[in-house]
Amino acid sequence: MDEILKRFPQIKRNALIPLLQAVQDEFGYISEEAIARIGSHLSLPTSKVYGLATFYNQFSFSPRGVYHISLCNGSACHLGGSGDLFSELTKLLEIGDGETTRDGLFSLEVQSCIGACGQPPVMAINDTYFSGVGVKEVRDIIKQYREDAT
Numbered sequence: 001m002d003e004i005l006k007r008f009p010q011i012k013r014n015a016l017i018p019l020l021q022a023v024q025d026e027f028g029y030i031s032e033e034a035i036a037r038i039g040s041h042l043s044l045p046t047s048k049v050y051g052l053a054t055f056y057n058q059f060s061f062s063p064r065g066v067y068h069i070s071l072c073n074g075s076a077c078h079l080g081g082s083g084d085l086f087s088e089l090t091k092l093l094e095i096g097d098g099e100t101t102r103d104g105l106f107s108l109e110v111q112s113c114i115g116a117c118g119q120p121p122v123m124a125i126n127d128t129y130f131s132g133v134g135v136k137e138v139r140d141i142i143k144q145y146r147e148d149a150t
Helices: 002-006 013-027 032-042 046-055 075-080 082-093 135-149
Strands: 067-072 106-111 122-125 128-131
Touching: 002 013, 002 032, 013 032, 013 046, 032 046, 067 082, 075 082, 082 106, 082 122, 082 135, 122 135
Parallel strands: 067 106
Antiparallel strands: 067 122, 122 128
C-alpha cells in the first residue's frame, strides 16, 4: 500500500479513481484498511472515499476469485436469458452474486451492463467476453476454466 501511495504524492480529490484502481489492481479488491489509508493520504473522511468507490461498479470490497465472472443483466441480456445463466452459475459454483467460491477460484458479479449488447446474453471471465451463450456453453466454459486451473 505504501508503494501505491508513493506513486500518488500530490494527488487531489479529483484523481481518487486512479488511486482506487491502482489499489484494486494490486490487491484484487479494496479493503477497509485501504479506504482508511487513502482517506488519510488525501485528508478526506473515509466515508467520502467509500462513497465514491461504492458509486462505481468496477470496485470490489471483497477478494475476487482467480476467475472473476461478470454476468450482464442489462435489458438485452435479461431478455436473452441471463437469468437462466445466473441460475446455472449459482448451481455450478455454489455461490451467489458478489460471492467467491471457497477455493478462491471463481467469483460472480451481476452487472447492469458490461457494454457488449450485440449478441446477448453476455458474460465475461476476467477480460475474456462470451456472447450469445446458453446454459450448456456456460457449463462447458466453467469446466474448461476448472481444468485450466489444475
